[in-house]
Amino acid sequence: xxxxxVAGALGLLMPAxxxxxxxxxxxxxxxxxxxxxxxxxxGYNGSSPGPVLRFKEGEDxxxxxxxxxxxxxxxxxxxxxxxxxxxxxPGISFAGIPAGETFTYTFPVVQSGTYWFHSHSGFQEPxxxxxxxxxxxxxxxxxxxxxxxxVQLTDKHPHDAARVMRNLKMMPDYYNRKQQTVGDFFSDVSxxxxxxxxxxxxxxxxxxxxxxxxxxVQGFTGLINGKGPDQxxxxxxxxxxxxxxxxxxxxxxxxxxxxxxxxxMTVVQADGNNVQPVTVDEFRIGVAETYDVxxxxxxxxxxxxxxxxxxxxxYARATLAPREGMEGPIPSLRDAPLLTMxxxxxxxxxxxxxxDMGEDDxxxxxxxxxxxxxxxxxxxxxxxxxxxxxxxxxxxxxxxxGAEDPFYAKGSGLVPTAANGGKFLSYADLKAQKPLYEDRExxxxxxLRLTGNMERYSWSINGVKYEDAEAIKLQYGERVRFKFxxxxxxxxxxxxxxxxxxxxxxxxxxNPVKHTISVQPGTTVFMETEVDAPGQWAFHCHxxxxxxxxxxxxxxxxxGPDQGSNAGVKQEQVGGDV
Amino acid sequence: MxxxxxxxxxxxxxxxxxxxxxxxxxxxxxxxxxALHLWGVQFEELEYRYSDDDEELGVWxxxxxYGTDELKFRWLGKGEYAIExxxxxxxxxxxxxxxxxxxxxxxxxxVRFDTPEGPDRTYGVLGVTGxxxxxxxVDANLYVSDEGDTSAAxxxxxxxxxxxxxxxSAAxxxxxxxxxxxxxxxxxxxxxTETGLRLSYDLIDRALSPYVGVVHERKYGDTADFxxxxxxSTEDWFAVIGARVAF
Numbered sequence: 001x002x003x004x005x006v007a008g009a010l011g012l013l014m015p016a017x018x019x020x021x022x023x024x025x026x027x028x029x030x031x032x033x034x035x036x037x038x039x040x041x042x043g044y045n046g047s048s049p050g051p052v053l054r055f056k057e058g059e060d061x062x063x064x065x066x067x068x069x070x071x072x073x074x075x076x077x078x079x080x081x082x083x084x085x086x087x088x089x090p091g092i093s094f095a096g097i098p099a100g101e102t103f104t105y106t107f108p109v110v111q112s113g114t115y116w117f118h119s120h121s122g123f124q125e126p127x128x129x130x131x132x133x134x135x136x137x138x139x140x141x142x143x144x145x146x147x148x149x150x151v152q153l154t155d156k157h158p159h160d161a162a163r164v165m166r167n168l169k170m171m172p173d174y175y176n177r178k179q180q181t182v183g184d185f186f187s188d189v190s191x192x193x194x195x196x197x198x199x200x201x202x203x204x205x206x207x208x209x210x211x212x213x214x215x216x217v218q219g220f221t222g223l224i225n226g227k228g229p230d231q232x233x234x235x236x237x238x239x240x241x242x243x244x245x246x247x248x249x250x251x252x253x254x255x256x257x258x259x260x261x262x263x264x265m266t267v268v269q270a271d272g273n274n275v276q277p278v279t280v281d282e283f284r285i286g287v288a289e290t291y292d293v294x295x296x297x298x299x300x301x302x303x304x305x306x307x308x309x310x311x312x313x314x315y316a317r318a319t320l321a322p323r324e325g326m327e328g329p330i331p332s333l334r335d336a337p338l339l340t341m342x343x344x345x346x347x348x349x350x351x352x353x354x355x356d357m358g359e360d361d362x363x364x365x366x367x368x369x370x371x372x373x374x375x376x377x378x379x380x381x382x383x384x385x386x387x388x389x390x391x392x393x394x395x396x397x398x399x400x401x402g403a404e405d406p407f408y409a410k411g412s413g414l415v416p417t418a419a420n421g422g423k424f425l426s427y428a429d430l431k432a433q434k435p436l437y438e439d440r441e442x443x444x445x446x447x448l449r450l451t452g453n454m455e456r457y458s459w460s461i462n463g464v465k466y467e468d469a470e471a472i473k474l475q476y477g478e479r480v481r482f483k484f485x486x487x488x489x490x491x492x493x494x495x496x497x498x499x500x501x502x503x504x505x506x507x508x509x510x511n512p513v514k515h516t517i518s519v520q521p522g523t524t525v526f527m528e529t530e531v532d533a534p535g536q537w538a539f540h541c542h543x544x545x546x547x548x549x550x551x552x553x554x555x556x557x558x559x560g561p562d563q564g565s566n567a568g569v570k571q572e573q574v575g576g577d578v
Numbered sequence: 579m580x581x582x583x584x585x586x587x588x589x590x591x592x593x594x595x596x597x598x599x600x601x602x603x604x605x606x607x608x609x610x611x612x613a614l615h616l617w618g619v620q621f622e623e624l625e626y627r628y629s630d631d632d633e634e635l636g637v638w639x640x641x642x643x644y645g646t647d648e649l650k651f652r653w654l655g656k657g658e659y660a661i662e663x664x665x666x667x668x669x670x671x672x673x674x675x676x677x678x679x680x681x682x683x684x685x686x687x688x689v690r691f692d693t694p695e696g697p698d699r700t701y702g703v704l705g706v707t708g709x710x711x712x713x714x715x716v717d718a719n720l721y722v723s724d725e726g727d728t729s730a731a732x733x734x735x736x737x738x739x740x741x742x743x744x745x746x747s748a749a750x751x752x753x754x755x756x757x758x759x760x761x762x763x764x765x766x767x768x769x770x771t772e773t774g775l776r777l778s779y780d781l782i783d784r785a786l787s788p789y790v791g792v793v794h795e796r797k798y799g800d801t802a803d804f805x806x807x808x809x810x811s812t813e814d815w816f817a818v819i820g821a822r823v824a825f
Binding site: 091093169177180182202206458549554 | 611613614616617712740743784824
């Protein structure tokens with residue numbers, strides 16, 4: 001990557017001048033070698049993933065993006081707060097970058113942390129068009145580290161993304177090779193008895209839902225910084241050093257459960273915003289999320305960074321080692337999770353008589369009321385077990401693993417547990433280090449039901465696909481409370497562009513500030529947004545094939561000052577009315 | 579439209595010039611705002627059949643589509659080619675439009691052209707196709723021929739996953755005629771059934787799945803009588819070998 005600080009010379013002469021950096025990015029056809037297969041894809045500056053862009057908070061960046069493809073492209077700066085016309089979504093921010101042309105992005109960098117960038121055109125992102133952004137803060141960071149690495153995950157599939165989409169539309173289970181078989185049925189019979197196994201199958205068959213429907217697109221190779229498990233990306237360290245790992249999930253579809261056997265990980269940042277440090281053994285990173293963790297290997301040995309996909313159909317692997325070439329043991333994949341009826345809690349047509357699950361209890365993960373009773377110590381499992389009674393119908397096999405997390409349906413089969421039996425990060429553990437905004441009452445609530453039909457592979461919001469949808473209109477200066485109700489059996493990482501998503505964990509002013517919020521099946525999750533960015537923005541599920549098949553909205557922010565000149569200072573307009 | 583309304587509203591309210599004007603905003607004419615247009619081609623059956631009285635057939639059951647979630651144009655083709663006689667026992671081509679009518683079912687309407695050895699027929703088709711509870715794939719059609727005869731056909735299929743690649747599929751096709759069409763050998767009542775059991779292996783994704791199986795064909799009532807009068811059989815067992823193909 002060629003980076004030139006044009007203001008460098010000037011800056012020496014006039015130190016008071018604002019920082020300004022100029023960056024050049026070319027969008028190219030590249031070859032991607034995962035170790036398992038080689039395929040053509042799209043990359044930046046000749047490779048996929050693209051470069052690590054290193055900005056400084058307060059810098060005015062100029063980024064020249066040259067499109068060497070024979071089709072239009074775009075770059076979206078994921079998580080960056082900037083004027084809407086620099087956000088890089090064709091048809092919403094700007095017209096896109098035609099083939100052969102250069103587009104110059106200019107915007108002030110008003111934040112710090114770990115972010116990423118990717119194409120927002122067609123299926124270029126799952127085809128390889130992504131890179132990372134590291135922004136150095138103006139002030140001191142509230143944690144120390146001796147070295148840092150970007151750890152960018154993706155789920156590289158041998159098929160071109162457009163073909164994946166077409167196959168999913170033609171046969172929604174095209175890539176699902178974790179389906180329940182006759183053999184699994186007999187296992188269930190021996191474990192639960194014939195009638196229980198049969199009625200369980202009948203209950204799922206009646207809904208035309210598969211409990212193995214956790215990962216739609218399987219058959220990928222997990223990559224870390226572009227390297228497959230066998231190519232083993234390696235980050236070097238000196239024993240005793242604190243290493244900051246900047247995890248970014250740039251997958252098209254795959255969630256990853258990440259651990260480094262032998263090392264505790266202290267989570268210090270989520271989606272670019274510092275959180276109160278929490279030490280965990282393992283964490284789940286949703287598509288498009290970032291987590292920064294600090295690890296401190298004290299011994300002269302190699303440690304494996306192991307990232308299993310949530311559906312256990314693939315993994316990514318890398319190594320932290322004192323010397324190049326060293327390897328740690330590679331754990332085997334754990335069993336794939338299965339959805340339970342609890343994950344179906346939000347579905348329509350749950351009233352099948354014999355399967356009455358007490359829908360109100362199941363679907364209503366009402367976090368506002370949970371805040372009142374013991375959200376502070378969620379880790380102590382203060383969940384109300386009495387309401388679980390409604391689920392025990394004897395005839396049903398509730399195969400949840402017994403683990404609990406307030407951001408999963410009670411009895412969900414998806415609740416993650418740490419491989420070593422230790423601490424697994426929950427959203428409930430995330431508390432803002434320094435709230436970006438004053439905590440205030442939201443001015444209104446907008447309900448967004450996450451809807452879809454797996455058998456048609458069509459995904460929507462409030463039952464309406466993007467092609468048929470009106471824009472969501474917000475007023476500048478308001479604080480909107482979004483209520484996500486997941487009525488599907490898939491997890492959806494919802495990403496609002498341009499404005500922060502304050503996730504309601506019940507921690508009040510310490511609620512974490514994110515750009516992407518995972519909504520698990522059968523749950524209701526709330527987030528609040530200070531509407532402080534005029535213009536129009538994209539708002540969508542970040543699973544590539546869900547977004548492309550309709551789970552996408554345009555958000556229009558009406559009113560407010562002219563966005564062109566002062567978007568960079570919007571964070572100082574906390575709670576400001578127009 | 580909305581942009582126009584909005585700008586009008588803004589003008590009427592005489593907002594300051596510093597306001598972001600809706601009319602300045604890009605309009606989403608990117609592909610994303612269009613319905614996904616997709617296509618697919620599938621041979622559910624593409625097989626060689628060998629009967630218990632040494633008859634050899636080449637058989638296919640294919641479909642191809644282009645369209646959106648809301649409206650698809652679909653071609654459905656069925657053929658049974660008698661290898662020794664070098665003649666089509668069955669040759670059907672349907673062109674239908676298909677649109678969703680419920681979460682799991684689509685309605686179809688179109689025309690069907692039958693051009694086998696012997697007299698031809700053209701039919702109007704009205705049908706539903708979709709996924710019934712317990713994972714039965716169902717396709718039910720009503721036909722009205724250019725001779726004024728009506729008939730109905732029901733196809734159902736169920737797949738049993740022995741493993742995630744080895745699949746046993748059971749298929750039942752049944753045809754009922756509401757009036758007689760002796761010229762093409764169709765009697766009133768239950769006309770025929772075809773029952774198949776195929777064991778397939780997904781060799782390349784779901785694009786190529788070779789299989790072996792058995793198929794049982796039977797004619798009933800007057801239809802069977804017509805077949806006997808012609809010197810044909812009324813019941814056949816076939817061993818089949820072929821492949822499911824999708825691309």
